[in-house]
Amino acid sequence: xxxxxxxxxxxxxxxxxxxxxxxxxxxxxxxxxxxxxxxxxxxxxxxxxxxxxxxxxxxxxxxxxxxxxxxxxxxxxxxxxxxxxxxxxxxxxxxxxxxxxxxxxxxxxxxxxxxxxxxxxxxxxxxxxxxxxxxxxxxxxxxxxxxxxxxxxxxxxxxxxxxxxxxxxxxxxxxxxxxxxxxxxxxxxxxxxxxxxxxxxxxxxxxxxxxxxxxxxxxxxxxxxxxxxxxxxxxxxxxxxxxxxxxxxxxxxxxxxxxxxxxxxxxxxxxxxxxxxxxxxxxxxxxxxxxxxxxxxxxxxxxxxxxxxxxxxxxxxxxxxxxxxxxxxxxxxxxxxxxxxxxxxxxxxxxxxxxxxxxxxxxxxxxxxxxxxxxxxxxxxxxxxxxxxxxxxxxxxxxxxxxxxxxxxxxxxxxxxxxxxxxxxxxxxxxxxxxxxxxxxxxxxxxxxxx
Numbered sequence: 001x002x003x004x005x006x007x008x009x010x011x012x013x014x015x016x017x018x019x020x021x022x023x024x025x026x027x028x029x030x031x032x033x034x035x036x037x038x039x040x041x042x043x044x045x046x047x048x049x050x051x052x053x054x055x056x057x058x059x060x061x062x063x064x065x066x067x068x069x070x071x072x073x074x075x076x077x078x079x080x081x082x083x084x085x086x087x088x089x090x091x092x093x094x095x096x097x098x099x100x101x102x103x104x105x106x107x108x109x110x111x112x113x114x115x116x117x118x119x120x121x122x123x124x125x126x127x128x129x130x131x132x133x134x135x136x137x138x139x140x141x142x143x144x145x146x147x148x149x150x151x152x153x154x155x156x157x158x159x160x161x162x163x164x165x166x167x168x169x170x171x172x173x174x175x176x177x178x179x180x181x182x183x184x185x186x187x188x189x190x191x192x193x194x195x196x197x198x199x200x201x202x203x204x205x206x207x208x209x210x211x212x213x214x215x216x217x218x219x220x221x222x223x224x225x226x227x228x229x230x231x232x233x234x235x236x237x238x239x240x241x242x243x244x245x246x247x248x249x250x251x252x253x254x255x256x257x258x259x260x261x262x263x264x265x266x267x268x269x270x271x272x273x274x275x276x277x278x279x280x281x282x283x284x285x286x287x288x289x290x291x292x293x294x295x296x297x298x299x300x301x302x303x304x305x306x307x308x309x310x311x312x313x314x315x316x317x318x319x320x321x322x323x324x325x326x327x328x329x330x331x332x333x334x335x336x337x338x339x340x341x342x343x344x345x346x347x348x349x350x351x352x353x354x355x356x357x358x359x360x361x362x363x364x365x366x367x368x369x370x371x372x373x374x375x376x377x378x379x380x381x382x383x384x385x386x387x388x389x390x391x392x393x394x395x396x397x398x399x400x401x402x403x404x405x406x407x408x409x410x411x412x413x414x415x416x417x418x419x420x421x422x423x424x425x426x427x428x429x430x431x432x433x434x435x436x437x438x439x440x441x442x443x444x445x446x447x448x449x450x451x
Contacts, residue, residue, distance in 0.1 A: 004029065008108070009129045011121040011421035012309045015099050015108030018052040022107055024059035026132075031063035031095060033131040034111050037124055040067075044094035044112075046074035046082035048183050048244050050208030052107045053097040060095055060109070068144025074153050076206075078183040078245030081157045083116035083338045088156065089149075093119075101216035101242040104209045116338045117316070120309030121421075158190045161343055164334070167196040169350045176200040176235035178226040180215030181207040182243035184342065191342065197349075200233050202226060208243075215242045217249025218327045220257045227255030237352055237359050239345045246308075246339040247328035250348065252360045261287040263348060264324040265366045270351050271321055272297035281315050281323025281331075284403055285373075285416055285429045289366050305404035307421055312338055370438040371431040376449060378426040384419050387449070391417065394448060413437055415445055 004026050008016040014030060016022040035043065043064055047053040064071050072089050074082055079096055086094045093113045099106035111119040111128070119125055177199050179185035185204035192199045202225065203212050213222045217240035230238040230251055238251035250258040268280050268290065279300045282290045294301040304314045308329040315323050316337040324330040330344040331337055352359050378384070388406045398408035405418025405427075413432035420427050428445065432438035 004132050006129070006133055009125060010108075011125075011307055012118070013100075013108055013110045013120065014125075014128075015102065015106060017105050018056075018107040022056070022109075024055055027056045027059040027097070027109060028063040029132055030109055030111075030128065031060045032067065033128045034093060034095060034119070035064070035067045035069065036131065037127050038093045038113055040069060040092035042070035042072065042089070042091040042093075044072040044074060044082060044086045044089065044091045045096075046077040046085070046094070047097035048078075048099075048208065049076060049181075049206040050097075050099065050104065050107055050243075053208065056097045056107060056109075060097065065146045065148075066144070068146050070147045070149065073148050073150050075150075076183065076186060077153070078187060078342075079110065080246055080335070080339050080341060080343075081153065081183075081187065083112065083336065084157050084160060085153050086112055086114075086116045087336045088153075088160075090114075096244070098244040100244045101214065101218075101247065103214055115316075116336055118309035118312045118338075120307070123309060123313060154187065154190065158187065158194060161191055161346070162194040164343070165195055165346055165350065170195060170197045170353055173237075173349060173353045174198045174200065174233075174235045175349060176202060176226060176230045176233055176238040177204075178202040178217075178223075178229070178238065178240040179204045180217070180222070180241060180243060181205060181210055181212065182215040182241060182245060184241040184245040187245070187342065191346075195346075200229065200235055202229050210243070217242055217247060218260075223249060223251050223257045227251045227257070229255075231255045237349065239349075241341055241345075242328070246341055248330065248341040248345050249328050250345075250359075252363070253358050254360060256360075258359070258363065259287070260324055260326050260328055261290050262363045262366045263330075263344075264290045265293040266351060266362060267322060267324065267330075267344070267347065268294045268299060269297050270347075272299045275321060278321040279318050281311060281318070281320050283311075283323075283325045284401075284407060285326050285427070287369055287371055287431055288414070289368055293366065303403065306418070308339060369431050369433060370435045371429065372438060372442055374428040374430075374442065374446065375420075375423075376426040376428060376446075377424065378419070379424045381419060381424075384426070388417070391445075391448060413441055415441065417445070417449070 005021045047057040082096045099108045226238040240249040291301040395408040401407040407416040415430040
């Protein structure tokens with residue numbers, strides 16, 4: 001039995017350092033396990049621009065050929081484009097070689113089933129892991145007849161997105177866009193050309209070594225160049241994407257990063273004016289302004305635990321109109337209930353343009369609360385349950401939830417403490433009605449956690 005590093009199996013995907021943790025042999029076997037659990041007759045295969053993605057791609061392609069199935073060979077793609085192809089071709093599933101926003105030394109595989117349903121924790125990842133770690137792995141048998149299909153999927157994807165808008169939706173708007181040397185740099189010029197959008201490109205060249213900054217728009221330090229670029233070129237808004245193009249971030253006309261809670265609120269208000277009564281998902285780590293905005297505009301707010309695979313499962317089950325995580329994953333009903341970063345950005349651009357206001361002015365009504373996120377090193381995951389029990393006893397008077405970790409809510413403040421699914425840390429999120437109360441509660445909870 002080939003040895004596979006068990007640490008590569010994450011809550012949302014399979015990921016590790018190349019080639020020490022994730023390599024061609026692992027990719028080859030993962031592809032076989034996916035075909036087995038899906039009983040797949042057809043699989044979509046795509047990759048990002050990382051140097052290690054091509055050898056991993058070849059290993060997966062060789063594995064799929066041996067299975068004698070239909071292979072939709074997409075090549076270079078964003079994750080949303082790859083998921084579009086799964087739905088367009090009605091394939092049984094898919095594999096994209098990517099490590100998303102992680103640094104260049106990482107790579108991985110994201111796995112999907114029919115309709116691009118996520119294969120993650122609680123939705124098939126455990127079965128994949130069991131096959132690869134504990135069962136006899138398939139031998140390299142003689143290849144069976146297979147079929148490889150290649151089409152101009154980029155054009156089909158661009159046409160699909162562009163038909164939802166008109167060029168006049170964006171007249172007069174100037175946007176600055178940081179592709180982070182990631183996959184959106186291949187797609188955005190085609191969409192912007194088709195919709196006649198005036199854009200200023202930054203780091204559009206595909207480069208999986210990420211020479212300028214990590215392609216992770218959820219971190220403010222990765223938005224500094226974009227912020228400076230917006231100010232220098234006097235753009236109306238700045239938009240950034242991660243490496244595989246499934247997450248989006250924004251800066252305002254003054255170059256300041258915009259919290260995704262405010263983007264969720266803007267989208268919710270706009271959506272519910274057109275679609276009253278719709279269900280909208282929100283992240284349990286989100287500001288309560290998101291829930292309040294949904295409910296005040298006649299929508300139904302549905303809370304979800306953090307993690308794009310959990311979001312994608314719940315948004316489909318609830319037939320919700322959209323949902324955004326704080327990390328920048330936004331899933332839309334109009335895009336098969338999966339991540340649609342470029343489509344989300346286009347909607348936000350349209351809202352800004354139609355409002356006739358600066359984006360900072362659009363955000364002002366939502367800036368009611370004060371919040372802080374604190375990561376805390378925590379390597380012994382087995383002790384987290386005991387820690388939560390201890391903290392819960394300290395806050396017995398609160399409205400408590402165990403959807404993910406512990407959430408305690410009071411009338412004028414709340415907090416959530418949970419284990420990270422991807423790092424050896426605890427994530428502490430606190431929000432309060434005043435800055436003074438926020439700092440007081442931050443000191444209080446940190447002391448309890450450290451004790």
